[in-house]
Amino acid sequence: xxxxxxGIMLFFCMACFLxxxxxSGGGELHEKFIIQGVAVDKDGEKYKLTxxxxxxxxxxxxxEPSIRVVEVSGATLLEALENIKKKTxxxxxxxxxxxxxxxxxxxxxxxxxxxxxxxRHCETRPKVKLCVCSGAASEILKAKDGxxxxxxQNIHDLIPDELGSDVMxxxxxxxxxxxxxxxAWLGLTENGDDKEITFKGIGLFHGDVLCDFLENDDAFGxxxxxxxxxxxxxxxxxxHFGEVTYSAVRxxxxxxxxxxxxxxxxxxxxxxxxxxxxxxxxxYKNEASESDITGLESDIESKLSGIYNSLLKKIISAxxxxxxxxxxxxxxxxEYFKSIANDWKNIIxxxxxxxxxxxxxxxxxxxxx
Amino acid sequence: MEKRPAISVSQLFCLLFISRMVVSMTYGxxxxxxxxxxxxxxxxxxxxxxxxxxxxxxxxxxxxxxxMNVLDNLREVCGKLGFWLVAIxxxxxxxVSVHTVSVFEKFIFNAINPPISVPFxxxxxxxxxxxxxxxxxxxxxxxxGLIFVFxxxxxxxxxxxxxxxxxxxxxxxxxxxxxxSVFEGIKLLISQSSCVPAMAILLPMAKGNHKKGIIIWNMxxxxxxxxxxxxxxxxMGDFSQTQLFPVYTAAGIGKFxxxxxxxxxxxxxxxxxxxxxxxxxxxxxxxxxxxxxGEQVRKRSILIFGFLISVMSFFSDKLELLSSPFMTSFLxxxxxxxxxxxxxxxxxxxxxxxxxxxx
Numbered sequence: 001x002x003x004x005x006x007g008i009m010l011f012f013c014m015a016c017f018l019x020x021x022x023x024s025g026g027g028e029l030h031e032k033f034i035i036q037g038v039a040v041d042k043d044g045e046k047y048k049l050t051x052x053x054x055x056x057x058x059x060x061x062x063x064e065p066s067i068r069v070v071e072v073s074g075a076t077l078l079e080a081l082e083n084i085k086k087k088t089x090x091x092x093x094x095x096x097x098x099x100x101x102x103x104x105x106x107x108x109x110x111x112x113x114x115x116x117x118x119x120r121h122c123e124t125r126p127k128v129k130l131c132v133c134s135g136a137a138s139e140i141l142k143a144k145d146g147x148x149x150x151x152x153q154n155i156h157d158l159i160p161d162e163l164g165s166d167v168m169x170x171x172x173x174x175x176x177x178x179x180x181x182x183x184a185w186l187g188l189t190e191n192g193d194d195k196e197i198t199f200k201g202i203g204l205f206h207g208d209v210l211c212d213f214l215e216n217d218d219a220f221g222x223x224x225x226x227x228x229x230x231x232x233x234x235x236x237x238x239x240h241f242g243e244v245t246y247s248a249v250r251x252x253x254x255x256x257x258x259x260x261x262x263x264x265x266x267x268x269x270x271x272x273x274x275x276x277x278x279x280x281x282x283x284y285k286n287e288a289s290e291s292d293i294t295g296l297e298s299d300i301e302s303k304l305s306g307i308y309n310s311l312l313k314k315i316i317s318a319x320x321x322x323x324x325x326x327x328x329x330x331x332x333x334x335e336y337f338k339s340i341a342n343d344w345k346n347i348i349x350x351x352x353x354x355x356x357x358x359x360x361x362x363x364x365x366x367x368x369x
Numbered sequence: 370m371e372k373r374p375a376i377s378v379s380q381l382f383c384l385l386f387i388s389r390m391v392v393s394m395t396y397g398x399x400x401x402x403x404x405x406x407x408x409x410x411x412x413x414x415x416x417x418x419x420x421x422x423x424x425x426x427x428x429x430x431x432x433x434x435x436x437m438n439v440l441d442n443l444r445e446v447c448g449k450l451g452f453w454l455v456a457i458x459x460x461x462x463x464x465v466s467v468h469t470v471s472v473f474e475k476f477i478f479n480a481i482n483p484p485i486s487v488p489f490x491x492x493x494x495x496x497x498x499x500x501x502x503x504x505x506x507x508x509x510x511x512x513x514g515l516i517f518v519f520x521x522x523x524x525x526x527x528x529x530x531x532x533x534x535x536x537x538x539x540x541x542x543x544x545x546x547x548x549x550s551v552f553e554g555i556k557l558l559i560s561q562s563s564c565v566p567a568m569a570i571l572l573p574m575a576k577g578n579h580k581k582g583i584i585i586w587n588m589x590x591x592x593x594x595x596x597x598x599x600x601x602x603x604x605m606g607d608f609s610q611t612q613l614f615p616v617y618t619a620a621g622i623g624k625f626x627x628x629x630x631x632x633x634x635x636x637x638x639x640x641x642x643x644x645x646x647x648x649x650x651x652x653x654x655x656x657x658x659x660x661x662x663g664e665q666v667r668k669r670s671i672l673i674f675g676f677l678i679s680v681m682s683f684f685s686d687k688l689e690l691l692s693s694p695f696m697t698s699f700l701x702x703x704x705x706x707x708x709x710x711x712x713x714x715x716x717x718x719x720x721x722x723x724x725x726x727x728x
Binding site for chain 1: 545
């Protein structure tokens with residue numbers, strides 16, 4: 001009996017080696033196409049996909065692998081992705097992908113047409129940054145810094161995490177059907193002979209369809225609403241200081257919805273923002289009294305009021321809930337929201353939005369004041 | 370009476386904690402279907418209370434004779450019928466093992482999609498589990514002690530890494546879509562409480578303060594479950610409903626300093642937990658077989674059952690039934706029969722026999 005059991009155990013121990021095919025099934029690094037960034041565009045009826053990946057076959061130097069950009073197309077995104085293998089004879093790896101850039105055309109036809117792969121595939125990650133580009137997205141991924149392509153990592157770093165410009169937030173908003181998603185808007189700007197990638201603003205979506213862009217002061221205001229500091233700056237004219245440039249250091253927004261019978265909800269929005277004024281007009285003579293600073297503070301306040309009103313008008317009049325008012329209303333007045341949930345997107349423009357603000361100004365820099 | 374292996378109460382509940390956590394970590398659309406995971410936040414404390422209630426007959430029976438488990442009682446009290454009732458327990462433990470394997474396969478196939486054959490991977494896991502079951506409760510509980518420490522550290526790490534990503538706006542009002550999900554949650558959580566019938570056999574094997582162990586275990590299990598829901602919903606919001614295994618997805622989101630993509634950590638701990646659970650339930654199956662046919666058959670039966678389950682895993686597409694709503698109801702009724710009805714009947718018979726002086 002003992003010998004019989006030992007025989008069985010020995011057989012199973014030997015059989016174990018048959019299962020250890022993970023070792024034989026593994027691949028060498030140079031056989032893989034480790035994708036860092038993907039750009040999706042429309043090419044007629046087809047999807048044009050540009051992928052930036054590490055190229056371990058022809059490393060430029062020993063410190064880091066060189067970067068390879070490949071363009072493929074297909075009737076569906078999956079077909080295009082499959083074509084990467086055919087074109088490069090390498091196995092694409094998606095787990096290291098950091099960013100998905102969408103061309104304006106493809107975003108306007110609806111992101112749901114292709115995003116499924118990035119939600120379902122076991123290698124893709126939900127926090128992959130998602131952004132929209134004016135024009136073709138492939139141009140961003142092919143942009144060069146000197147003779148080298150700009151790394152997907154650097155493009156990824158342009159977009160603040162707090163913006164929620166990623167697959168998870170986008171899909172969550174589309175799936176939740178209350179708030180509308182928004183993503184970072186990247187573009188190319190001419191700088192002499194070179195083209196630089198810039199974070200231009202915000203791409204607004206209605207459901208999964210791109211419908212508008214926010215730039216300059218609108219984007220600046222949007223970032224304050226989203227409590228994302230240090231995005232860009234704005235300028236204000238002041239009697240004493242001349243033209244003053246300032247940026248938001250910190251902001252917190254409290255939205256309190258009020259619901260009354262037979263009327264649309266009122267959103268009381270209180271914005272508490274700390275602004276940093278760091279550049280003054282050349283006429284300024286390093287002399288300022290307390291009242292001069294208070295005057296500047298009040299100028300910034302009135303400029304910000306204009307920015308908020310313009311931003312809200314732009315978003316709300318298009319029936320876009322990019323600032324999450326629907327979710328706030330649902331969380332605070334669930335029974336009321338249930339009754340209007342199906343019609344929320346039409347009601348959003350009929351609601352009232354009262355903005356109050358509290359601006360704290362700090363003057364930074366090495367110059368005395 | 371045969372000499373029983375002895376483990377401590379803390380070892381026993383570490384073992385049961387891991388076995389229960391394996392289910393919580395795969396909590397998602399595959400198990401719950403369209404039910405609102407957020408409403409299961411209410412289901413959890415109710416289920417915790419119900420678990421205490423379900424445990425009363427088992428604990429009461431245990432108090433009547435601390436050396437006898439439910440299988441011993443069945444043999445002693447029910448005569449030949451006892452063999453058939455023991456077979457019901459064996460069948461339950463087998464169903465739980467097959468269900469665990471089915472969830473494991475679904476998880477590996479959907480979330481990892483490895484280049485190697487999933488049934489072969491399952492066969493390897495089952496083979497290891499058979500070895501664990503063959504070695505007995507002492508060996509399994511020693512392994513579980515180690516895995517418990519890793520699990521607790523991983524959970525703390527998971528918690529710390531996800532807290533900064535929580536967005537309060539994702540917490541929608543409870544029972545927003547009605548109470549249906551709450552009831553579904555209760556049904557599901559209770560149906561997955563396979564550790565309760567396991568306790569009917571394991572309690573006499575453990576030395577120490579059982580009552581304290583049961584309370585801490587039950588509270589701990591549901592506390593972790595509630596924390597998981599809060600973390601998953603807080604970080605992913607509506608996106609969690611697009612994921613088959615949201616806890617696993619959330620683990621991939623977590624970031625702690627320069628550590629990120631913690632899903633691999635989660636995977637390692639979870640597979641260790643699956644090993645412990647399968648070992649435990651195969652061992653319990655063997656305990657039942659021992660009561661019917663003796664020790665020698667027990668050892669062989671573990672291998673045979675392990676082999677049969679691994680063969681079944683080759684037909685995993687036919688195992689869809691295991692994650693269907695029918696399965697939830699089936700498991701609940703089965704659980705009530707073997708954790709409440711049979712122990713209660715045994716208590717009544719034993720009391721009557723005690724009154725007559727037959728015991």
